[in-house]
Amino acid sequence: MVNVGIIGLGHMGRLHMMNCLHMEGVKITAAADQSKIGLRKAKSFGIKNVYEDYHDLLNNSLNLDAVVISLPNFLHLESIQLALEAGFDVFVEKPMANTLDECRKIVKWVEKSGRKFMIGHCMRFIDATEKMKAIADLGQIGDLQVVTLEQILNGPFAHGAVPTPVPEWWFDPKKAGGGVLLDLGYHLVDLFRFFLGEDSHVLFSCFDYKFNLPMEDGAILLLRSSESDVKGIINAGWYQKSVFPEYNFRMILHGNAGYISSDDLVPRNIYLHAVEEGMKNLLRKVVGKRIKPLSYSYYYEAYYKELQHFFDCIMNDSNPSVSATDGLKTVEIIEEAYRNHGKSQFALKEA
Amino acid sequence: MGDVVGLVRVRSSEDEIKNSLGKALDLIGFKPKGPVKSVDIKVNLCYYWHASTGYTTDPRVVDGIIDCVRERYGMGTRIRIVEADGTAMRTKHSFLMLGYEKLAKEKSVELFNLSQDETSQEKVCVNGREIAFQIPQSLLKSDLFINVPKLKIMRDTKITCALKNVYGCIASPRKIVYHPILNEAIVGINKILHPDLTIVDGLVALGRFPIQLGLIMVSRDPFSADWIASQIMGFNPSKIKFLKIAMKEKLGDLEGVKTSGENMITFKRIFPKGNFFSSKRWWDIQLGLFRLYSKVVNDVVPPMLEKDMKS
Numbered sequence: 211m212v213n214v215g216i217i218g219l220g221h222m223g224r225l226h227m228m229n230c231l232h233m234e235g236v237k238i239t240a241a242a243d244q245s246k247i248g249l250r251k252a253k254s255f256g257i258k259n260v261y262e263d264y265h266d267l268l269n270n271s272l273n274l275d276a277v278v279i280s281l282p283n284f285l286h287l288e289s290i291q292l293a294l295e296a297g298f299d300v301f302v303e304k305p306m307a308n309t310l311d312e313c314r315k316i317v318k319w320v321e322k323s324g325r326k327f328m329i330g331h332c333m334r335f336i337d338a339t340e341k342m343k344a345i346a347d348l349g350q351i352g353d354l355q356v357v358t359l360e361q362i363l364n365g366p367f368a369h370g371a372v373p374t375p376v377p378e379w380w381f382d383p384k385k386a387g388g389g390v391l392l393d394l395g396y397h398l399v400d401l402f403r404f405f406l407g408e409d410s411h412v413l414f415s416c417f418d419y420k421f422n423l424p425m426e427d428g429a430i431l432l433l434r435s436s437e438s439d440v441k442g443i444i445n446a447g448w449y450q451k452s453v454f455p456e457y458n459f460r461m462i463l464h465g466n467a468g469y470i471s472s473d474d475l476v477p478r479n480i481y482l483h484a485v486e487e488g489m490k491n492l493l494r495k496v497v498g499k500r501i502k503p504l505s506y507s508y509y510y511e512a513y514y515k516e517l518q519h520f521f522d523c524i525m526n527d528s529n530p531s532v533s534a535t536d537g538l539k540t541v542e543i544i545e546e547a548y549r550n551h552g553k554s555q556f557a558l559k560e561a
Numbered sequence: 562m563g564d565v566v567g568l569v570r571v572r573s574s575e576d577e578i579k580n581s582l583g584k585a586l587d588l589i590g591f592k593p594k595g596p597v598k599s600v601d602i603k604v605n606l607c608y609y610w611h612a613s614t615g616y617t618t619d620p621r622v623v624d625g626i627i628d629c630v631r632e633r634y635g636m637g638t639r640i641r642i643v644e645a646d647g648t649a650m651r652t653k654h655s656f657l658m659l660g661y662e663k664l665a666k667e668k669s670v671e672l673f674n675l676s677q678d679e680t681s682q683e684k685v686c687v688n689g690r691e692i693a694f695q696i697p698q699s700l701l702k703s704d705l706f707i708n709v710p711k712l713k714i715m716r717d718t719k720i721t722c723a724l725k726n727v728y729g730c731i732a733s734p735r736k737i738v739y740h741p742i743l744n745e746a747i748v749g750i751n752k753i754l755h756p757d758l759t760i761v762d763g764l765v766a767l768g769r770f771p772i773q774l775g776l777i778m779v780s781r782d783p784f785s786a787d788w789i790a791s792q793i794m795g796f797n798p799s800k801i802k803f804l805k806i807a808m809k810e811k812l813g814d815l816e817g818v819k820t821s822g823e824n825m826i827t828f829k830r831i832f833p834k835g836n837f838f839s840s841k842r843w844w845d846i847q848l849g850l851f852r853l854y855s856k857v858v859n860d861v862v863p864p865m866l867e868k869d870m871k872s
Contacts (some may be wrong), residue, residue, distance in 0.1 A: 224864045232861060367609045370865045371848065373649030373737060376609075381654060421609065421658040451610045454865045491858045503861045510863055 212524050215240040215277040215298070216257075217264045217289060219248030220377065222303050222330075223280035229514045230278070231255055232503045236521050239274060242267040264289060268296045275299060276326070276524060278517070282377065283392075284385040287312045294319050299326035301520045305396050306537030308387025310545045313538040320534040328520045328530035329537045333397045334404050335512040335519065338475035342463055343405060345470050352467030354440050357405055359398040361459040362447035365390060365427075369453065381423065389425030391417070391544055395446035400540045401461060402433055402442040409436040409539065415547035420449050431547050455480050457509055476508050483508065563818030564782035565589050566789045570823050571764065571777050578777070579625035582760065585779040586629065588821045591758060593705050597634040599641075601673075601703040602626055603756070605711050605726050606644045606655035615767030618709050620660040622762040622777070626707060627668050634705075640668075643700065645675035646734035652676065675700065680732045685752045687745040688806055694750055695732040701754075708756035708783060712776065712790055713767035714834075716841040717743050719801055722790040723759045723783035727751050744803040748810055751783065759786045768794065768833030776828050784813030793825055795834035 214236055216227045223243065230236050241252035242264035249260040261267045264281070267274075276299035279289050287307045293300045300320075306329050307313045320327040333339055346354055366380040379385040386392070402410060410433045418428030427449050433442035450458060457480070461472040477483030484506040491501040504511040516532075523530045567588030571581035604618035612619035623642060630638055642661055644652045652674040656662050665672045678697035685692055700706065710726030717740065718725065728736070728747045739746035763776030776793075780786040784807050791798040798804050807813040837843050848866070855862045 221864045224867070225861070228861045232859075364609075368865065369608060369649060370867075372867065373647070375649050375651060376654075420611070422660065422662065423658065449611070451614045451616070454863070488854050488858070488860075491860060492854070495858050501858055501860060504863075506860070507863070510861075514861070 212236050212521050213239045213273050213275045215242070215267050215271055215274045216252070216280075217242050217267060217277050217293075218280035218282075219243035219245065219252060220280060220282075223278070224248065224251060225510075225513055226278045226280055226301075226517060227252065227255070227257075229503065229517050232514070233518060233521060234500075235525055240267050240271040265292065268292050268298075276301065276521075279303065282379040282385060283308050283387045284379065287316065290316055291319055294323040294325055294327075297323075297325070299524050301328050301330065301517065303330045304400075304537070305329075305387065305392055305541055306534065307541065308392070310538070310541055313534075313541045317534045317538050326520070326524050326530060327534050328516075328523070328532050329534070330513075330516055331397065331400050331404075331532045331536065332512045332516045333401055334532065335515040336476075336509060337511075338472040338508070339401065339404070339461065341475055342461060342470050342472065346405060346463050346465070350467070351463060351465030351469055354405070354438070354463060354465050356464040357402055357440065357442045358445075358460075358462040358464070359401050359442065360445035361394045361398060362445065362450045363394065363452045363458055364450065365393050365448035367448060371454075383425045386425060388544065388548065389417075389423065389429070390427050390446045390448040391429040391431075391547060393446075394448070395429045395431070395444060396540055396544060398444045398446055399431070399433070399543050400536065402444065403536070403539060403543075405463060406435045406438065406440055406442075408438060410434060410442065410543060411436065412543060412546045412550055413441075415551050417551055418447075418449070429547070433543065455484070455507060459509070480507070563788070563814050563816055564780050564785040565817070565819055565821050566778060566780040566785050567821050568789075568823040568825060568828070569777045570827065571775050575621055575624060578621050578764070579628050581777050582622075582625045582629050582779075583632075585760070585777050585822065589779055589781065591779070591781065593634075593757060595704065597630075597638060597704045599639040599703045600630050600634070600705045600707060601700055602640065602642050602707045602709055603726060603730060604642055604644055604661070604709050605729060606650065606652065606659055606661070607647060607729070608650050609655060609658050611659065613765055613771065615711065615713055615765045615771035617655075617659055618711060618762050619764050620664045622760070622764060623661075623709060624664055624668065626709065626760060627670055630705070640670040641673045641703075642670060643673045643675050643730075645697065645730055645732055647729070648735050648737040673699070675730055676732050676734055678732060683753050685749045687749045687752070687810055690742065690745055692739070692742065692746055692749040694753060696753055697730060697732045700730060705758065706754075706756045708759040710759065710761055711767065712761050712763040712774065712778070712794065714769075714794055714839060716839070716844050718747070718803055719796055719835070720787065720791045720794055722761060723756075723780075723786040724748070724751050724803060724807065727754050727756060727783065730754055744806055747803045748806045748812055751807070751812055752810065756783060757781065759783045761786055761790060763793075763828070766794075766832060769835060769839050770833050772831060772833050774828055774832060782813075785818045788813070788815070788818050789820055789825060793828045794832055795829065
């Protein structure tokens with residue numbers, strides 16, 4: 211049995227908490243959040259040890275094996291350090307930290323601690339991503355030439371069924387660490403690295419500020435892999451009004467011999483898919499089998515799968531497929547894009 | 562007594578918007594009740610969605626209104642653009658994100674968050690039910706209160722336009738508390754706050770999807786504006802619950818409601834009318850079935866759809 215503490219009960223924290231509750235061999239023994247509503251929710255699921263200050267969770271919950279951290283970005287560094295020092299395995303939401311320097315520190319702490327460590331690179335766990343990677347690795351589309359990745363949504367400004375204000379830290383660039391590139395773009399940069407399995411660099415970056423915020427709400431990057439010269443086109447945006455379950459995300463791998471698009475691999479009709487999968491789960495329930503949590507939403511299911519993978523690694527003593535180095539390298543590319551933003555534009559104008 | 566509703570077709574160039582506003586005001590022969598030294602313009606910034614989505618008032622329309630006000634009542638007129646916080650929306654962010662900070666700077670007008678105003682609690686009786694509201698006091702003192710709603714369909718009330726935008730003046734952010742009695746609350750707040758002029762921004766309207774409707778609609782009476790707006794959006798106004806309550810409560814009167822200017826059919830023809838799939842009933846069915854499923858199967862509910870996370 212893996213005893214888990216949930217740190218942070220915002221949107222992602224609550225999702226991870228509910229996912230943990232559906233996993234075999236996983237028991238939530240403690241939860242921490244500043245919000246009383248979050249703690250009330252945790253208590254309603256039978257979690258007895260709840261703390262308003264996550265430091266208390268780390269100091270008092272001696273029976274813990276692992277923690278799931280879903281705090282605001284600016285609190286990742288300190289919470290990861292303290293959790294590793296306390297001897298816990300750590301799952302943390304992306305980004306691992308807000309800056310490259312912070313990421314380097316974390317990589318060192320993880321190596322020194324010897325604990326299991328994983329970052330929530332959930333998009334690697336979408337079925338379509340796994341299928342596309344397998345097809346490309348088998349050479350079915352020839353040599354890979356260009357990877358197109360895009361995700362345009364409302365990001366932190368998404369409107370829930372019950373309206374709640376966007377947390378204030380999202381409006382503070384120091385606390386959020388960046389804009390859409392560090393939020394949604396982070397996943398796309400990671401996917402480029404995932405498909406290529408190589409280091410990459412930024413050829414061009416262009417940002418939009420349609421909402422007049424101090425951070426970008428639109429980001430377009432051109433990446434190049436270091437060895438195979440494959441190009442990646444990244445298109446991320448916070449500017450589109452999106453209402454659940456709509457999800458504007460796609461991946462296309464272009465090779466010499468053909469292409470694969472995620473549009474051909476994800477359900478054509480998300481509503482019909484939800485009904486089909488819901489019926490299957492209902493049937494599983496009736497015949498006494500385990501349900502497949504969140505299978506009614508192909509992208510929400512990925513959150514379940516990534517967390518299950520983390521706990522499987524703890525139980526089987528294997529290494530998670532997403533490492534602290536993956537987090538470091540992703541933030542490295544993002545910082546390069548931020549740094550080169552002005553220069554790239556200048557170079558374009560000159561050309 | 563209802564009022565004439567002026568309809569003007571407009572293309573989206575800024576000059577034309579301003580000219581169309583002037584034309585629309587002339588159509589209804591608008592004259593303020595007294596000298597105009599201060600003007601409050603109540604926009605609809607319900608959430609952080611750009612005007613092109615059809616949800617929020619287009620700053621270009623407000624830009625035109627400011628020019629019209631200054632032309633008619635002098636450059637020294639004190640103008641405020643006002644909005645109150647919503648359950649999920651914070652006015653300070655909406656002003657920035659939707660281009661109002663930029664507009665205010667360019668036009669030297671004030672932005673004001675009604676949720677930060679001095680307030681008084683006022684109670685009204687609607688349909689035999691007493692409802693209390695926090696009323697921003699400064700709004701009661703302006704010489705000219707201009708209501709600038711959007712033209713859009715809404716799951717809960719079928720339409721949202723002039724009367725519903727006044728509901729957005731309630732100072733307390735957690736307006737969701739009124740949702741179980743939303744129709745009564747819309748009428749209630751309009752019994753307390755009375756805009757002198759309603760200018761509907763129908764440049765981009767919202768039906769099943771946003772549409773460039775190119776409409777500016779004006780009236781002295783928000784009830785009359787809503788009566789016509791609901792017809793443009795394909796509804797029978799006598800079946801809109803808050804309009805029915807408004808009539809019962811003597812807030813609205815059909816006598817005298819008429820249009821002037823463009824034919825309403827021009828806009829009605831292209832408006833993407835709501836259907837069953839954009840209705841509250843369909844939304845409730847989906848949500849109800851989903852919650853029943855998650856309860857029976859014990860599946861995970863995404864926090865996005867949780868119903869018990871009210872702050």
